[in-house]
Amino acid sequence: MQYIKINDKSPHCSKHVLANRIFKLRAWVRNELMVNVVSIDFNNEFITWDDNQYDRCVPPNKCYEIETFDDIVLMQFTNFKDKKGIDIYEGDKIKYKNFKGYSTIVFENGAFGYYGISCFITLLETNVEHIQVIYNFSFNPPICT
Numbered sequence: 001m002q003y004i005k006i007n008d009k010s011p012h013c014s015k016h017v018l019a020n021r022i023f024k025l026r027a028w029v030r031n032e033l034m035v036n037v038v039s040i041d042f043n044n045e046f047i048t049w050d051d052n053q054y055d056r057c058v059p060p061n062k063c064y065e066i067e068t069f070d071d072i073v074l075m076q077f078t079n080f081k082d083k084k085g086i087d088i089y090e091g092d093k094i095k096y097k098n099f100k101g102y103s104t105i106v107f108e109n110g111a112f113g114y115y116g117i118s119c120f121i122t123l124l125e126t127n128v129e130h131i132q133v134i135y136n137f138s139f140n141p142p143i144c145t
Contacts, residue, residue, distance in 0.1 A: 024077035026089060029067050037074065038064055045069040078105060078112040080123050082133045088112075088123070097130035 025037040027047060035049040046068045075089045082088055092105045094114060103114035105123075113122035 021079045022077060024087075026075050026077075027067070027072040028075065028091075030071050035065075047072060047074075076107065078123055080112070080128045080131075082131045083129050084132065086133045088128070088131065088133060093134045095132045095134050096126075102134060 025040070027035050027037050027049060029035055029049070037047050038050050039048040041047070046066050048064050048066055050064055073091070075091045078088045078090065080088045082094070088094070088105060090105050090107050090112065093102050094105060095102055096114070096116070099116065103116070105112060105114055108120060111122040111124060113120050113124075113126070115121070
């Protein structure tokens with residue numbers, strides 16, 4: 001990630017703004033397989049995906065499959081990694097250091113975050129070194145204890 005430093009009116013104040021981001025998607029296919037999204041066709045409502053199972057292909061060819069929107073759930077990469085370096089995606093179930101329970105990464109009001117004890121907390125305002133991805137797919141509502 002790259003940040004751009006933007007100066008306010010005062011020479012002593014500055015803001016760092018996210019200038020660009022990595023855009024990655026994955027999909028949960030027919031409730032049985034997590035795959036990498038290669039392309040999306042919005043007109044015909046399908047994705048092309050690759051499950052990285054090269055044993056069923058003849059290298060260096062890649063095997064791509066097609067799936068309709070009815071059979072998938074798309075999950076967007078948040079541009080953050082957890083304390084172990086695992087990519088955090090929308091829908092991931094996480095554990096935060098100071099919470100006893102678990103929560104789910106969601107996209108709300110223009111930001112990725114999770115529900116804490118009483119409010120929505122964005123990943124931008126969280127020390128992600130205290131987040132651990134428990135598993136990389138969850139379609140349950142956020143759980144807070």
